[in-house]
Amino acid sequence: MIFKQLFDQETWTYTYLIADPVSKDAVLIDPVNTHIENYIALLESHGLQLKYTLETHVHADHITAGGLLRQRLGAQTGVSQLCGAETADIQIQDGDVFEFADGELIKVIATPGHTPGSISFLWRDRVFTGDSLLIGGCGRTDFQGGNAGAQYDCITQRLFTLPDETLVYPGHDYQQRWVSSIMQERTTNPRLAGKSREQFIDIMNNLNLPKPRLIDEAVPANRYCGLDENERQDAIVLRDETLPLRITTKTEDLVAAAKQQITEVTVEQAKQLLEESNIALVDTREESEYAAGHINGALLLPRGVLEFKIGSLPELADKSKTILIYCRTGGRSALAAQTLQQLGYNNALSMAGGFEAWKSSLTS
Ligand SMILES: N[C@@H](CCC(=O)N[C@@H](CS)C(=O)NCC(=O)O)C(=O)O
Ligand SMILES: [Fe+2]
Numbered sequence: 001m002i003f004k005q006l007f008d009q010e011t012w013t014y015t016y017l018i019a020d021p022v023s024k025d026a027v028l029i030d031p032v033n034t035h036i037e038n039y040i041a042l043l044e045s046h047g048l049q050l051k052y053t054l055e056t057h058v059h060a061d062h063i064t065a066g067g068l069l070r071q072r073l074g075a076q077t078g079v080s081q082l083c084g085a086e087t088a089d090i091q092i093q094d095g096d097v098f099e100f101a102d103g104e105l106i107k108v109i110a111t112p113g114h115t116p117g118s119i120s121f122l123w124r125d126r127v128f129t130g131d132s133l134l135i136g137g138c139g140r141t142d143f144q145g146g147n148a149g150a151q152y153d154c155i156t157q158r159l160f161t162l163p164d165e166t167l168v169y170p171g172h173d174y175q176q177r178w179v180s181s182i183m184q185e186r187t188t189n190p191r192l193a194g195k196s197r198e199q200f201i202d203i204m205n206n207l208n209l210p211k212p213r214l215i216d217e218a219v220p221a222n223r224y225c226g227l228d229e230n231e232r233q234d235a236i237v238l239r240d241e242t243l244p245l246r247i248t249t250k251t252e253d254l255v256a257a258a259k260q261q262i263t264e265v266t267v268e269q270a271k272q273l274l275e276e277s278n279i280a281l282v283d284t285r286e287e288s289e290y291a292a293g294h295i296n297g298a299l300l301l302p303r304g305v306l307e308f309k310i311g312s313l314p315e316l317a318d319k320s321k322t323i324l325i326y327c328r329t330g331g332r333s334a335l336a337a338q339t340l341q342q343l344g345y346n347n348a349l350s351m352a353g354g355f356e357a358w359k360s361s362l363t364s
Contacts, residue, residue, distance in 0.1 A: 001104070002046060005169065005178060006039075008032040011062040011214075012172045015039075016128055019048045020101030027052045027100055028075075029121060029128050030171055031065035033226050039065065040072065050075040051100050052090070056130025056171050057118040058083045058222045060144060061212040067225030074303060077225045080110070083117030085223045092119060109158050113151020114139030120159065126167040127182075133159055134170045135180045136189055141204050143211070144219065148204035152197045160186045255331040258338040264352045267361045270324055273349075279322040280315050284336040285355070289328065295358060303327070303336045310343070319345045326351040326358065 002019040011032065017039075019026035026048035031039055043050055050073045053066040058079065066077040070089070078098070081091035094110035107122040111132035118139070121128040131139025133155050141148040159168075164183035187193055191203050212218070221228065265273065273279055274297075283290050283298040290300045299315055310316055316323065323345060327333040333350040340348035351358070 001101075002026075002048075004042070006035070008035060008062065010034065012174050013059075013062050014169065014171060014173070014178075016169060017042065018104075018106070018123060019043075019046065020104060021046065023101040024049050025100040025104075026050045027054060027098070027106065028065075028069070029054050030056055030059070030130065031069060033063040033065045033068060036065045036068050036072070039069065043073070049073075052076050052078055052098060054078045054092075054098070054106070054121060055080075055083070055085075055088075055222075056120065056128065056132070057115045058085060058144070058219060059171075060215045060219055061172075062214060063218050063221045064226035067227040067231070070225065071231075074306065079225070080117035080119050082112070083115070083223070085225060087224050087227075094119070109154075111151075111154040111158060113141055113147055113149075113154055115144045115146060116150075122162070122166075125163075125165065126169055127159065127162060128169050128171075129159065130171040133168060133185060133189075135168070135173050135175075135177045135185070138189075138191055138204075139171070140207055140209055142207065142209070143215070148201040149197060151204070152192075152200040155192060160192075255334050258334040259350075262334055262337040262341060263349050264330070264334070265324070265349050266352055267357045270326075270349075270351045270358075271361075273322065273324060277322065279324055282316075282323055282325045282336070283355075284325050284327050284333050289355075293355070293359075295326065295355065298326070301336075303332045303339075306336055306339055316345075319343075320347065321345075322347040322349065324349050324351060327354045329354040329356050 002021055004017040006015040013032055015031050016029040024047055026043055031053055050069060053069050053075050055064060055066060069075045070077050076089040078090035078092050079085040079088040081093055092108055094108060096108040098106040109120045109122055111118050111120045114131040118130055118132050120130060120132055138151060141151055160182060162182050166182045168180040168182060168185055191200060281295060281298045282301050283294050284301055284303045286302050299313060301309060323340060325333040325336050330352045337348040337350040
């Protein structure tokens, strides 16, 4: 597996990349908007496909790159449902499990206190605690609905009960420390080790920290996955209110849900449509697949960059035009047709069986 701890020195924020070099699935935890180009370059350098961006909470001190990464790469954004970030694709709940690559699991542990929607992510032997538990400290609880008692309870009952050797990767560190462990924090964290709930609450109520510099800008932006005001309206349109808010982790589930909402046509029907009318034909596979062979006249529009690139294709400017989409076997094209519907195209059709079915119809 690929694991990288990235650092934003402006806000002392840690971002984490977890990826599988075989399946190419990648996940980013707490990405920062100013680093978007670095993330894209990093993903590209390993040939990775970003599947999810996950937030530990609605941050007060920096703006997330989640919304931009959705626009640019099609990655789904995940934020706790208690964060009030309604444009996030996945409204995360305690106990949710994100599956990626071949059986890699990221488990969600609700750790409220710094904010009501703060969560931690457990992957293999490491836990990403956001600002719930920091190295030798913890996130403040004096704004954004913070609650010191809740923070004490979740740290002592949920995080400190993980195996001692579990590595703790925090959301920030203001002294250039990178990683800790559950045992180290349980036994040495000055706010928690040997402290009662009352003592902890007393400490937290007397920190007297200045307000984060960017709070007035960051909190509202992060509730829209970091998008600025001009982009928010689009984000609302993109979010499909008819999809369940619960997470669907398996691609097959997403495809099955998409197929309920879109219209599929057979290869024979597709051929007829192409002969009879002026429709747009879209190949939504990757560039390399397209280069290896495609249906004559098809426009290349890979699903991962669909929302991002569609505006540059004049053939797709008319949203009432019939658009026939295909991929290799019909899964990605169903998802792409669904996305087009969400973008306001009312005649997007997916070709069942994809290019494979098309090729066998020519030889049979
Ligand atoms: N000086 C920083 C303060 C950042 C801050 O308050 N960070 C929050 C997390 S969002 C916190 O809990 N800090 C804990 C601490 O400073 O001990 C800024 O202006 O951004
Ligand atoms: Fe925070």
